[in-house]
Amino acid sequence: DWHQDNAMEWxxxxxxxxxxAELHFENNRWELTGEPTDGALTTLYRKMTGHDPEVEEVDSxxxxxxxxxxxxxxxxxxxxxxxxxxxxxxxxxxxxxxxxTAYWDDAMDDLTADGLRVVALAYQxxxxxxxxxxxxxxxxLHLAGLVGIIDPPREEAxxxxxxxxxxxxxxxxxxxxxxxxxxxxxxxxxxxxxxxAITGPEIDAMDDQQLQAHIDxxxxxxxxxxxxxxxxxxxxxxxxxxxxxxxxxVNDAPSLKQADIGVAMGIKGTEVAKESADMVLxxxxxxxxxxxxxxxxxxxxxxxxxxxxxxxxxxxxGLVVIISILMGHELPLYPTQLLWINMVSALTIQFAxxxxxxxxxxxxxxxxxxxxxxxxxxDYFEIGYVSFLISGLGIFAYNYLTxxxxxxxVGSTMSLNIIIFGKIFYLFNLRNDxxxxxxxxxxxxxxxxxxxxxxxxxLGIIYLPFMQSVFHTTxxxxxxxxxxxxxxxxxxLIVTEVGKFIRFRWMGKDGVID
Numbered sequence: 001d002w003h004q005d006n007a008m009e010w011x012x013x014x015x016x017x018x019x020x021a022e023l024h025f026e027n028n029r030w031e032l033t034g035e036p037t038d039g040a041l042t043t044l045y046r047k048m049t050g051h052d053p054e055v056e057e058v059d060s061x062x063x064x065x066x067x068x069x070x071x072x073x074x075x076x077x078x079x080x081x082x083x084x085x086x087x088x089x090x091x092x093x094x095x096x097x098x099x100x101t102a103y104w105d106d107a108m109d110d111l112t113a114d115g116l117r118v119v120a121l122a123y124q125x126x127x128x129x130x131x132x133x134x135x136x137x138x139x140x141l142h143l144a145g146l147v148g149i150i151d152p153p154r155e156e157a158x159x160x161x162x163x164x165x166x167x168x169x170x171x172x173x174x175x176x177x178x179x180x181x182x183x184x185x186x187x188x189x190x191x192x193x194x195x196x197a198i199t200g201p202e203i204d205a206m207d208d209q210q211l212q213a214h215i216d217x218x219x220x221x222x223x224x225x226x227x228x229x230x231x232x233x234x235x236x237x238x239x240x241x242x243x244x245x246x247x248x249x250v251n252d253a254p255s256l257k258q259a260d261i262g263v264a265m266g267i268k269g270t271e272v273a274k275e276s277a278d279m280v281l282x283x284x285x286x287x288x289x290x291x292x293x294x295x296x297x298x299x300x301x302x303x304x305x306x307x308x309x310x311x312x313x314x315x316x317x318g319l320v321v322i323i324s325i326l327m328g329h330e331l332p333l334y335p336t337q338l339l340w341i342n343m344v345s346a347l348t349i350q351f352a353x354x355x356x357x358x359x360x361x362x363x364x365x366x367x368x369x370x371x372x373x374x375x376x377x378x379d380y381f382e383i384g385y386v387s388f389l390i391s392g393l394g395i396f397a398y399n400y401l402t403x404x405x406x407x408x409x410v411g412s413t414m415s416l417n418i419i420i421f422g423k424i425f426y427l428f429n430l431r432n433d434x435x436x437x438x439x440x441x442x443x444x445x446x447x448x449x450x451x452x453x454x455x456x457x458x459l460g461i462i463y464l465p466f467m468q469s470v471f472h473t474t475x476x477x478x479x480x481x482x483x484x485x486x487x488x489x490x491x492x493l494i495v496t497e498v499g500k501f502i503r504f505r506w507m508g509k510d511g512v513i514d
Contacts, residue, residue, distance in 0.1 A: 002048060010144040014121040016045035016053030018072050018085045023052070037119065040149040041085070061133045065176065065225045065251065069094075071133050073126070082124045084138065087223075088146055088178075091120035095143040107146055112180035115188060116148035151185075158189045160287040165192075167293060168366035170241075172219045174229055179222035192219045199223040203231065211235045226251040233258045242370055244289070246281075248273050263289065290363075298358040304374055305430050306353045312386035313423045317341055319391035320415070330408065332398035332415040334472045340461060341419055348454045349423055352431075355446035359432050382499060389495060390422035393488040401480065413462060413473045414480050420458055421489035424451055429496040433504060436497055 002008045019041040021034025032039040045053050056075040063070035069086025084091055088108050092101060111118045122141035161171050171191055175182050179197040186195045197220035203211060208231070215235040221228065229245075233255045236243045245252075245259035248269040253276040256262030264277035265284045274280050281288050317338055324331050333341075375383075394415040401411040431447065434440050442448075461467045463475050475481075 007145055010123060010142075011121055011147070012045055012048045013076065014083045014085065014123055014144055015041040015147065016049070017055055017074050017076060017081070018070065018083050018121070019045070019053065036151065037117065037149060041119075041147065044147065058131055059133050061135055064135075067135055068176075071135070071138065073130065073133050080126050080128050080130060082126050082130075082133065082138070082141075084122045084124075084141060085119055088118050088120040091122050091141070092143065094139050095122050095141040097143040104143075104146070108178070109180060111146065111148040112178045113184060114148070114150075115152075115181055115184035116150055117177050117181055119147045119149065121145060121147060153185055153189050154286075156285070156287045160290045161189050161191060163290045163363055164293065167290075167363045169293065170219070172221065172232075174221040174224050174232060176224060177222055179220070182220045182222040186220050195220060197222050200225050200228045203228050208235070208238075212238045215239065226254060229255040230258055242367070246286075246289075247277075248284075252276075294358065294363055297362050300368075301359065301362070302353045302356055305356065306350060307374060308379055308383065309353070309423075309427065309430050310350060312383045313345065313390065313419075313426065314342075315383065315387035316390035316394075316419060316422065319387055320394050320419070323391060323395055329395070329399060330402070332395055332412055333419075334412060336471045337412065337416050337473075340471055341416070344420075344454055344457050345423060348450050348457070349427060352427060352444065352447040352450045356431055356444050360440075378503060382496070385499075386426060386492070386496060389492055390419060390426070393422065393491065394418045397484055397488065406480075407474070409472060409474045410476050410480060413476055414484060416473065417458065417462075417481060417485035418488045420454065421485040422492045424454070425489035425493040426496060427451075429493055429500060433500070435501075436493060 002012065019034070019038040021032060021038035021042045023039070023042055023046060024031045024033065032042075034042070042053070055072070057072060058075065058080065059073040061071040063086065067086075068090040069084050071082060071084045073080065073082050075081075084094065088104065092104055097104065108118050121144045123144060124138075124141045164171050173182055173186055173191060177185075179199055183195055183197050186192070186197075196218050198218045200221070200223040203221070203224070206214070211231060212235045215232065216239060221232055224232070229247075229252065233243050233245055237258075237260070242261075243259045244261040244263055245255050246263040246265070247253075247256050248265035250270050250272045252264075253272045256264060256273060256276040259278075261279060262277035264273040264280045266274070266280045266282040267284045269277075269280065269284075279292070317333070320333055321331060321338075397418055398411040398415045401414060402408055427447065428436050428441075431444060432440050461471050462473050462481060468474060
């Protein structure tokens with residue numbers, strides 16, 4: 001019986017006349033072409049009338065955040081009408097209902113408290129010779145009413161926000177909606193323990209220094225303009241925050257460009273937004289950002305482990321030569337053997353970190369300090385003592401065997417294996433932050449396959465005659481060739497495990513005393 005209510009009838013008519021969205025029934029579902037707000041108004045009109053709106057447009061005024069409404073001039077039922085939709089507070093000032101603000105404010109509060117986006121619809125009859133819309137001259141409109149539009153938060157969005165908060169990432173909402181609507185949605189999403197909102201006009205009243213000082217007090221920014229978004233990003237960056245900004249419209253482009261990581265929507269996003277962004281979400285799913293954070297931390301961890309592995313093991317090879325020269329001893333390793341160590345390491349063992357799965361609790365730790373380097377002071381200390389440990393064991397074992405009268409080629413072959421097994425056992429120390437003997441030992445099965453390939457290569461260089469002639473190795477018994485190197489590798493593992501225990505028992509992961 002909506003036809004029995006004159007205001008309701010006007011509301012439905014204006015909803016159909018001021019929307020640019022279209023609905024299409026495809027693949028057994030309704031598909032929307034256009035903006036979501038317009039789509040809701042088109043849906044309202046279609047549900048009430050049973051057909052799509054027919055618009056005889058004369059002129060239109062697109063929505064502008066500066067005046068917060070849009071307008072359309074059209075002929076309807078033999079009348080030329082100026083129809084306006086937009087922010088209730090703005091539209092109300094342009095109507096003959098301006099003296100009844102208390103009634104409309106109460107109505108709007110009832111809608112926004114439920115998290116509804118509220119749009120006001122108004123109209124005015126104009127002369128037939130009016131062919132253009134003058135935004136500055138609009139006034140004296142008849143208010144048809146308010147429309148409450150529900151844009152319910154996705155369940156996966158709330159889960160994603162919870163994961164990001166656990167990871168130490170603050171999630172903040174910037175919207176053009178009424179602050180009560182934004183607050184209601186923020187509370188449904190559990191955006192923060194204490195949700196606090198500020199509006200665009202309040203931001204405009206602050207200078208840059210004031211905004212920087214108070215920006216961290218708020219997590220909801222309502223009635224925000226494109227300029228507000230840009231200032232919000234800059235204020236966060238001025239407080240040394242790493243800022244990721246998501247957006248989909250042309251107006252979001254400046255803030256997407258300004259942010260440290262601009263994220264555009266791949267489906268709803270405009271080309272301008274995509275070009276301005278650093279990353280595009282192909283499916284517009286906010287949960288993908290959580291996956292990106294997790295994978296980013298995983299990749300960073302593995303890069304850091306690889307560097308912590310390569311530096312000491314590579315330095316150990318050089319120290320074998322340098323220490324031997326300084327002490328006036330014969331070189332334990334031949335140049336071709338040094339090349340072999342680097343070659344087989346590059347082809348095998350360092351690839352083990354690529355397959356290392358994310359560590360447990362990777363999303364429970366806070367963000368790292370981006371101003372600090374890849375390695376901490378404790379990492380440099382570890383690189384130093386591991387380098388001397390592996391090289392020292394190789395030199396000591398070589399000198400010990402040659403002092404017993406064994407040929408240099410036997411000592412050299414054993415030293416070669418000591419360096420290799422030092423790398424293998426050090427790999428097990430670096431794989432994760434847990435003790436080497438734990439439930440995580442067999443987590444990276446690919447590491448064991450890679451080590452198996454490396455040992456096969458070592459068998460080849462030691463026992464194949466053509467390899468012996470090239471790399472100056474010889475066939476040696478199990479004790480000299482494998483027993484002593486394995487013991488030396490275990491020594492490396494024990495020392496580095498003690499270092500790991502000290503690091504995580506009394507110090508933070510980055511070597512800072514708790």
